[in-house]
Amino acid sequence: MITGDSSIPELNPPSRLLLGPGPANINSRVLRAMTAPLLGYLDPDFVRIMDDVAVGLRQVFGTKSFTLPVSGTGSAGMEAGLANLLEPGDTVIVVDAGYFGDRMVEMAERLGATVVRIPVEWGKVVEIGEVRKAFQAQKKVKLLTCVHAETSTGVLQSLTELSRLAKEYGALFMADTVTSLGANKIGFDELGIDFAFSGTQKCIGAPPGLSPCAVSTAALQVISTRKTKPYSWYLDIGLLRKYWEGGERVYHHTAPMSMVYALREALRMVQEEGLEKRWQRHTRNGKALRAGLQALGLKLLVPEAYCLYQLTSVLIPQGIDDLKFRQALLREYNIEAGAGLGKFRSQIWRLGLMGENSTPANVLLLLSALEKLLPQNGYELAPGAGVAAASKVLAQT
Numbered sequence: 325m326i327t328g329d330s331s332i333p334e335l336n337p338p339s340r341l342l343l344g345p346g347p348a349n350i351n352s353r354v355l356r357a358m359t360a361p362l363l364g365y366l367d368p369d370f371v372r373i374m375d376d377v378a379v380g381l382r383q384v385f386g387t388k389s390f391t392l393p394v395s396g397t398g399s400a401g402m403e404a405g406l407a408n409l410l411e412p413g414d415t416v417i418v419v420d421a422g423y424f425g426d427r428m429v430e431m432a433e434r435l436g437a438t439v440v441r442i443p444v445e446w447g448k449v450v451e452i453g454e455v456r457k458a459f460q461a462q463k464k465v466k467l468l469t470c471v472h473a474e475t476s477t478g479v480l481q482s483l484t485e486l487s488r489l490a491k492e493y494g495a496l497f498m499a500d501t502v503t504s505l506g507a508n509k510i511g512f513d514e515l516g517i518d519f520a521f522s523g524t525q526k527c528i529g530a531p532p533g534l535s536p537c538a539v540s541t542a543a544l545q546v547i548s549t550r551k552t553k554p555y556s557w558y559l560d561i562g563l564l565r566k567y568w569e570g571g572e573r574v575y576h577h578t579a580p581m582s583m584v585y586a587l588r589e590a591l592r593m594v595q596e597e598g599l600e601k602r603w604q605r606h607t608r609n610g611k612a613l614r615a616g617l618q619a620l621g622l623k624l625l626v627p628e629a630y631c632l633y634q635l636t637s638v639l640i641p642q643g644i645d646d647l648k649f650r651q652a653l654l655r656e657y658n659i660e661a662g663a664g665l666g667k668f669r670s671q672i673w674r675l676g677l678m679g680e681n682s683t684p685a686n687v688l689l690l691l692s693a694l695e696k697l698l699p700q701n702g703y704e705l706a707p708g709a710g711v712a713a714a715s716k717v718l719a720q721t
């Protein structure tokens with residue numbers, strides 16, 4: 325049926341405040357960058373833009389090594405790391421402390437690797453002794469991998485000792501920095517990480533669609549001397565490198581130009597703010613939110629010692645209907661809060677203050693919304709206490 329009219333109505337998505345686990349809202353500068361004219365994938369002007377992105381990524385990861393944004397979301401970076409560093413039969417130790425640790429296990433198993441899973445209670449960090457035991461029990465471990473910022477729980481797993489242990493046992497070390505990049509120091513070179521991957525939609529401040537990755541010289545060496553080709557042609561780092569690095573670029577796939585423009589602008593904004601200031605901003609606003617939630621009598625899942633300030637997990641008070649409550653928040657305040665994942669489904673809310681959204685105004689708005697909606701759902705609280713406690717933290721810092 326060709327009528328000249330479209331049966332698809334005009335696109336008109338609502339403008340939400342995304343205070344969940346990501347995506348987060350992005351700056352209008354980043355949105356505008358996406359409307360810039362398209363270029364060919366080997367146009368010299370596009371190659372210059374690619375180089376800018378690689379430089380910006382090196383800065384946020386803290387590396388002089390090879391960086392690129394893999395086309396695809398954070399899971400594509402996860403798969404790229406595993407598929408390039410592991411060959412069938414290789415042994416990988418996975419520190420599995422949540423939903424995304426589980427995903428790594430699943431991917432590594434599909435690749436035919438021998439997976440040694442170290443289960444960690446959700447909401448906790450790993451006991452380093454457990455990791456050492458796992459290394460001691462294996463003849464040869466190719467890779468140790470973990471999630472830096474576990475978005476399903478709100479835990480920040482320190483990478484320092486894990487990286488050291490991997491080196492001690494001659495293994496490569498990979499970290500999932502999907503939720504940490506832009507909000508926490510990564511220290512790729514300083515810690516000796518071999519592969520890190522992230523997503524653009526969280527603390528970097530761009531839309532979803534690219535997975536920034538950093539690859540160490542040692543990892544590149546391992547990749548270039550593999551006995552078998554990586555199972556995935558699309559995620560083959562050796563092939564991608566010929567497109568993203570060097571004098572003569574070789575076409576691999578059609579880069580999503582508009583996404584690359586967006587990432588470039590987001591990285592430019594990170595540079596303008598300064599990385600350390602950005603980390604401090606996330607910490608300050610996260611601290612204020614935690615103080616406000618606790619002043620309302622709410623229980624937080626993760627102690628301050630290893631919490632993520634960009635993502636706070638709150639236990640849902642007894643008697644409150646998870647879905648109904650989040651729907652009210654959306655309807656009355658236009659705020660999206662995150663639901664619990666996996667075993668934390670209907671147990672916790674995940675409140676994100678990521679990238680552009682990590683602001684004092686959002687902290688106060690969210691707390692004020694909770695102060696209004698929680699009593700309507702039968703939860704007693706001292707009105708104004710949350711906002712006051714958060715304001716105090718913000719005033720002090």
Ligand SMILES: Cc1ncc(COP(=O)(O)O)c(C=O)c1O
Nearest residue numbers: 397398399424473475502503523
């Ligand atoms: C820690 C972590 N790893 C991996 C992923 C997967 O990323 P994506 O959903 O962008 O594929 C996510 C997504 O939220 C995440 O939080």
